[in-house]
Amino acid sequence: MLLKKLTGLALTAILLAGCGQPQAQKEKPAFYLVNVLDDASFADAHIPGSIHIDFMKVKAAAQDWDRNTPIVTYCSNAFCSASKDAAKSLLDLGFKQVWAYEGGMAEWYQLSLADTNYKVEGPAKAPYLQQKVAPLAPATGPVKIISAQELQKMLSPARL
Numbered sequence: 001m002l003l004k005k006l007t008g009l010a011l012t013a014i015l016l017a018g019c020g021q022p023q024a025q026k027e028k029p030a031f032y033l034v035n036v037l038d039d040a041s042f043a044d045a046h047i048p049g050s051i052h053i054d055f056m057k058v059k060a061a062a063q064d065w066d067r068n069t070p071i072v073t074y075c076s077n078a079f080c081s082a083s084k085d086a087a088k089s090l091l092d093l094g095f096k097q098v099w100a101y102e103g104g105m106a107e108w109y110q111l112s113l114a115d116t117n118y119k120v121e122g123p124a125k126a127p128y129l130q131q132k133v134a135p136l137a138p139a140t141g142p143v144k145i146i147s148a149q150e151l152q153k154m155l156s157p158a159r160l
Contacts, residue, residue, distance in 0.1 A: 032065065035074055036053060036086045045109055047105070069097075071095055078102040090143075
């Protein structure tokens with residue numbers, strides 16, 4: 001379902017540096033994968049290719065982004081509302097394709113222990129990474145939820 005919406009997009013790695021400030025890019029990114037946690041949490045563990053934008057700075061950082069570029073936000077886990085709140089803020093700014101990855105870094109880390117397709121950058125020592133991630137309830141409201149499997153399919157062609 002999600003991948004059908006993204007058919008035809010040439011997924012490329014998004015390599016952006018420093019607190020959400022993109023480097024000059026010649027090509028429009030296929031999508032943004034945005035970690036909205038604090039600096040320490042991002043340094044400890046993040047999905048390769050994701051950019052770090054503190055939750056409180058998402059609106060300002062996204063002002064110049066193309067509103068048609070897909071965006072996936074994520075935070076620590078389903079107990080954290082930052083990814084969903086950031087996705088809602090981006091929808092309010094007029095972005096058309098926005099998803100929240102609610103399993104977050106904890107689910108991604110746990111999947112990485114059994115499947116090498118789920119890569120993690122950083123030492124991954126934060127205690128929350130060990131919390132078992134429960135299956136997510138169906139999405140309610142305007143924010144669409146993306147599963148780890150759907151996100152992995154988006155990332156695979158990017159060879160991150």
